[in-house]
Amino acid sequence: MEAYKANRMIGVILLLLSIGAWISVYSQVQVMGDPDMLARCPTFFPRVGVVLLGVMSLVLIGDSFSAQAKASDEKLGEFRLNLEIVVIVVLFFVYLYVGFFRLGFFLNSVWFLFVLMLFLGYRNWLVVALVSVLLPAVLWYFFTEVANVPLPRGPLLFF
Amino acid sequence: MVEEVMLAFNLVFEFEVFLAVILGVLGGILIGVLPGLTATMAVAILVPVTFGMSPIAAIGMLVGVYKSGIHGGSVSAILIHTPGTPAAAATALDGYELAKQGKSLKALDMDLYASVFASTISALALIFIALPLSRLTQMLGSPEYFAILVFSLTIIGGVSGRSITKGVISGTIGLLLSSVGMDPMYGSPRFLFGMHELSGGFSFIPLLIGMYALSEIFIQSEQGRKELRKRPEVTVDLKDAFRKGENRDGLLEGLINFSKYIRTAVYSTFYGIGIGVLPGIGPAIASFLAYSESRRRSQKPEEYGKGSIEGLIAAEAGNNGVTGATMVPLLTLGIPGDTTMAVLLGALMVHGLTPGPLLFEENAPEVYAIFATLIIACVALLFIGYLAIPFFSRVVTVPKAFLFPIIIVMCIVGSYAVNNRIFEILVLFGGGLLGYVFRKYGFPLAPVNIAFLLGPMVEMNMRQSLVISGGDPLIFLVRPVSATFLALTLVSIYFIAKRVRLEKLKPDKT
Structure with missing residues (x-):
C-alpha cells in the first residue's frame, strides 16, 4: 500500500x-x-x-x-500472512492452551520444538531430536532449580 | 566511600558473579553473531534467566551480553556482509572488504581489540561522569525531574524514527500502556476492562520480548520456509583461512599492532562516549559519525570502503564507545538512552535496584560493583572473543528454521517466569503482534518501550509537583532547572522538526 x-x-x-x-x-x-x-x-x-x-x-x-x-513511492503496511506465520501462531496457542498445563512444560516443549523445526524445514533429524529434548530439560532445570520458578509439571514424575 | 568500595569488592569477588559475566559474554557473542538477532533481543530474552541470581551477578551477566552482543554483531558484518546488529553497519564497509582480500582473521582480531578498547574506556567514562553527576541529581525535586523526563522522551521520540509524528505517537502509546492498572498515587483502577490480571499493569519483560523477538520472527517468517532453512553463505571460510595458514597474530602481538591505530581508536571512542550520554541516539549513529570523521582526518581516505583497517577500527570504536556511556543517564537519572538500556532498567528494578538519583545514595556498594562488572566484562570479552573467532563461521551459518523454535520456547518460558501466569504469555503474544504491526507501518519501537517504562515516573513527578504547587502548573516554569529543561525541550522539538523538514525537501537520490 x-x-x-x-x-x-x-x-x-x-x-x-x-x-x-x-x-x-x-x-x-x-x-x-x-x-x-x-x-x-x-x-x-x-x-x-x-x-x-x-x-x-x-x-x-x-x-x-x-x-x-x-x-513518495514508499510502501507501508504490506503484510504477507503466509502458511509459516499461521502455523507458528496456531502452534503457539496449542502449546499454550492445550499442552502447557496438561503435558507440563517439558513434554509440551519437546513436541513443539520437534514439530516446528521440522515444519520450518530444518531436516537434520538427529539434531532436531537432541535439541528438542535437551533444551527443555536444561530450561526446566535452570528455572525450577536455580531460579525457583515453578514451571507446570506434566504426567512425568520428574518433569 | 572507602567502606562502600570495600563492600563492592565483597559483592563482586564471588564465583557466581564471574561465572555469570563469562556466560553473559559467551551468550552475547553467540547471539550477536547470528544475523537478525540483536543485542537488545539477547538481553531481553535472558532477563528471566537471571531471576535466581544475586543482583550483581544478574546485572553483570546482562552487561556482558550487551557488550559482547554489540561486538558479535560486527562478526557477521565482516564474514557475510550482514550486520548482526544495526550498529555494525559501518563495520561492514571495510570489514567485509578486508575479508574478501583474505584478511578475515586480521579484520576480526582488529575488530575485537577496537571493541574491547572502546568498551573499557567507555566504562571508565561512565564511572568518572556518573559519580559527580549523581551528586547533582540528588538535588533535583519532582518538577525538575519531570522536566528532564519530558526532555528525554522528546529526544527519544524525535530521533528514533524517520518520522517525528510517528515517534511521538509511539511514545504516547507507550505512556498510555503504562497507565493501565492501578494509579500510582491513590491505587485507583484504570483501563482494567473487567480483567483482574491487568490490575498490576502490563509486565514490561513479556511486552518487550514480544515486541522485539516475536515480531522479528513474524517478519522473517514472511520469507517462507525456503529462505528460513537456507544457511547464510559465508564468503570467507575461517576454517580455510586457518588451513591455508593465514597468518594470525598472537594476542599480545595483535594488541601491539592495534596500538598503531590508537589515535583513531581514541577519538572514535570519544565520539561514542559523547553520543552515548545523550538519550535516544545510539551506537549506529555513533559508528557512522566516528567512521566519517576518521576518513576526514585520515592520510589515506581513498582506502576507506576498500578494506581500511583504520576505518574498521573507527567504526567499531565509535560503536562500542557508546556501551558504557549510555548507562550514565540510566544510572544517574533512571532514563534509559536506548531500548537495551530500557531492558536493563527493567532488570535492575526486578532485582531491587531502582536507577535514579537515590541509587547512588541507597545502593552505593551495588553501583560500584556494577562498575566493576563492566570492566570484568571487557576483559572477558578480550579473551573469549579471541578464542571464539575460529568457531564463528559455523555459528554464523545456523539456519533460522533451527533458531526460531528455540527462541519462541525461550520467550514463552521467560515470560511465564516473570509472574508465573499464563497471562504474561498472552502479553508476549500481544507485544509480538503490536511490534509486527508497528514495524510494518514504520512506527519506531524504542519510544514505546522507553515511554512505557518512564510513564509511571513522569506521572508521579508531574502529579507530585502539581500537588506541591496546589495545582498551579507554573511550578515547572518558576524553578530554574525545570524551566531550562522545558526550554531545551522546545528547542529540541524545533531542531528535530527542522531536520525532518530539511530531509523531506532533499531531492530523492533515486
Whole structure:
C-alpha cells in the first residue's frame, strides 16, 4: 500500500482509538481528594496521553494529504500472512492452551520444538531430536532449580 | 566511600558473579553473531534467566551480553556482509572488504581489540561522569525531574524514527500502556476492562520480548520456509583461512599492532562516549559519525570502503564507545538512552535496584560493583572473543528454521517466569503482534518501550509537583532547572522538526 494511504488509514484508526480511550477514561473514577485539583485525579495523566494521541493522529492524517506524501513511492503496511506465520501462531496457542498445563512444560516443549523445526524445514533429524529434548530439560532445570520458578509439571514424575 | 568500595569488592569477588559475566559474554557473542538477532533481543530474552541470581551477578551477566552482543554483531558484518546488529553497519564497509582480500582473521582480531578498547574506556567514562553527576541529581525535586523526563522522551521520540509524528505517537502509546492498572498515587483502577490480571499493569519483560523477538520472527517468517532453512553463505571460510595458514597474530602481538591505530581508536571512542550520554541516539549513529570523521582526518581516505583497517577500527570504536556511556543517564537519572538500556532498567528494578538519583545514595556498594562488572566484562570479552573467532563461521551459518523454535520456547518460558501466569504469555503474544504491526507501518519501537517504562515516573513527578504547587502548573516554569529543561525541550522539538523538514525537501537520490 502507498505510504500516504497507509498513514491515513492508521491515523484514522488511532484517532478512533483515542476517542474510545477518552470515553473509557471518563467512565472511570474521576476525582480523589480535593475536587478542584486536577493533579489528584487518577485519570488526569491518561487524559493528557489520550489528547496527545488524538492530536498526533490528526497530524498524521493531515500529513498524508500533502503533495509530498503523495509523491513518495514508499510502501507501508504490506503484510504477507503466509502458511509459516499461521502455523507458528496456531502452534503457539496449542502449546499454550492445550499442552502447557496438561503435558507440563517439558513434554509440551519437546513436541513443539520437534514439530516446528521440522515444519520450518530444518531436516537434520538427529539434531532436531537432541535439541528438542535437551533444551527443555536444561530450561526446566535452570528455572525450577536455580531460579525457583515453578514451571507446570506434566504426567512425568520428574518433569 | 572507602567502606562502600570495600563492600563492592565483597559483592563482586564471588564465583557466581564471574561465572555469570563469562556466560553473559559467551551468550552475547553467540547471539550477536547470528544475523537478525540483536543485542537488545539477547538481553531481553535472558532477563528471566537471571531471576535466581544475586543482583550483581544478574546485572553483570546482562552487561556482558550487551557488550559482547554489540561486538558479535560486527562478526557477521565482516564474514557475510550482514550486520548482526544495526550498529555494525559501518563495520561492514571495510570489514567485509578486508575479508574478501583474505584478511578475515586480521579484520576480526582488529575488530575485537577496537571493541574491547572502546568498551573499557567507555566504562571508565561512565564511572568518572556518573559519580559527580549523581551528586547533582540528588538535588533535583519532582518538577525538575519531570522536566528532564519530558526532555528525554522528546529526544527519544524525535530521533528514533524517520518520522517525528510517528515517534511521538509511539511514545504516547507507550505512556498510555503504562497507565493501565492501578494509579500510582491513590491505587485507583484504570483501563482494567473487567480483567483482574491487568490490575498490576502490563509486565514490561513479556511486552518487550514480544515486541522485539516475536515480531522479528513474524517478519522473517514472511520469507517462507525456503529462505528460513537456507544457511547464510559465508564468503570467507575461517576454517580455510586457518588451513591455508593465514597468518594470525598472537594476542599480545595483535594488541601491539592495534596500538598503531590508537589515535583513531581514541577519538572514535570519544565520539561514542559523547553520543552515548545523550538519550535516544545510539551506537549506529555513533559508528557512522566516528567512521566519517576518521576518513576526514585520515592520510589515506581513498582506502576507506576498500578494506581500511583504520576505518574498521573507527567504526567499531565509535560503536562500542557508546556501551558504557549510555548507562550514565540510566544510572544517574533512571532514563534509559536506548531500548537495551530500557531492558536493563527493567532488570535492575526486578532485582531491587531502582536507577535514579537515590541509587547512588541507597545502593552505593551495588553501583560500584556494577562498575566493576563492566570492566570484568571487557576483559572477558578480550579473551573469549579471541578464542571464539575460529568457531564463528559455523555459528554464523545456523539456519533460522533451527533458531526460531528455540527462541519462541525461550520467550514463552521467560515470560511465564516473570509472574508465573499464563497471562504474561498472552502479553508476549500481544507485544509480538503490536511490534509486527508497528514495524510494518514504520512506527519506531524504542519510544514505546522507553515511554512505557518512564510513564509511571513522569506521572508521579508531574502529579507530585502539581500537588506541591496546589495545582498551579507554573511550578515547572518558576524553578530554574525545570524551566531550562522545558526550554531545551522546545528547542529540541524545533531542531528535530527542522531536520525532518530539511530531509523531506532533499531531492530523492533515486
